[in-house]
Amino acid sequence: MLDRHARTALAPHRRSTRLGVALAAVLSLGASACASVIGEHEAETKFLVKPTPLSTFAGWSELTVSQDPNSIDGAELMFIRLEARDNNVPDLTFIKSITAEAVVDGVATTIARKSPMPVGERIVPLTRVYHDDIRKFFYEDPESGGYTAHVDWRGEIDQTKTIPPEGVWMKVIVAIRVE
Template sequence: MNLLSRRCRNALDSLCIPALSARAGVALAAALSLGASSCASIVGEHEAETKFLVKPSTQAKFSGWSEVSVSQDPSSVDGAKLMFIRLEARDNNVPDLTFIKSITAEAVVDGAATKIAGKSPMPTGERIVPLDRAYHGDIRKFFYEDTENGGYTVHVDWRGELDLTKKIPEEGVWMKVIVAVSIE
């Protein structure tokens, strides 16, 4: 049975975020499929890693989306809260993230977007930057029943603005995103 379905679409050829890594996605699927009363070891803090590519362009805007699907109903756990989202340049030649002027992550359900995190401006000299959390409630509500995939899906839209005065390698910069969730 397929517990995790991953999809990503690149919009404007500037940002692409694969959903969760297979290992982290399976861990999230397992955590959501086993209620806290079923397995006490699922309760606690869990991290997942994603990535996206920021490519140089003449446009200052970038956008994209990512989705994660699980086969079990997220309401089978008592709760899930976002602890942090952290960005990091995967390329060691990038001194900091100031080539990104701003970034916003929004969870979208039935056309309604909820800002979950963002950052503007990026601090000078920092290669690892935590986003500012904008949403502090239970994230299970962002999973909707997805009959196409036979499970439950969370959809995240990413958008932002680039600083065109900063040099970005022609092949782009891969960004690593670490997401930490507390499962109750």
């Protein structure tokens, strides 16, 4: 029923580094007509923030579901939060800003962002910008044989902060309400 594609390429691409996040997993549990999916659900994914000479990062992720998301009455984004997976990271201030945009037919819709990151906090909720039904971000995808949501991520890294050479893995928790 579900096929997640998190795309990660850590090599510099022009003036950015490509990172992938399967944030689109926000709808992974909402693509079934079954009554058991009604309610609140969480999905988890991860991405790597790796130090580079550039101060920006960018990437994308996709989620494919086998059933038409319109088979449910609605899906609402409740929250998105970031957390450093490495316990040695005191806070997320090495990320100056981050933005998530759902893209359909070349049109980007900002769904969440955060700037600046709070000092001393390892778990940081993003500011939810999009408050309507998120099913519209899925489009029919003949290549996958299902319905796919595409999310672009972009942000800026604070190069004055120390980041381990191997990077910092970030955990993303997304919660949705399915009606």
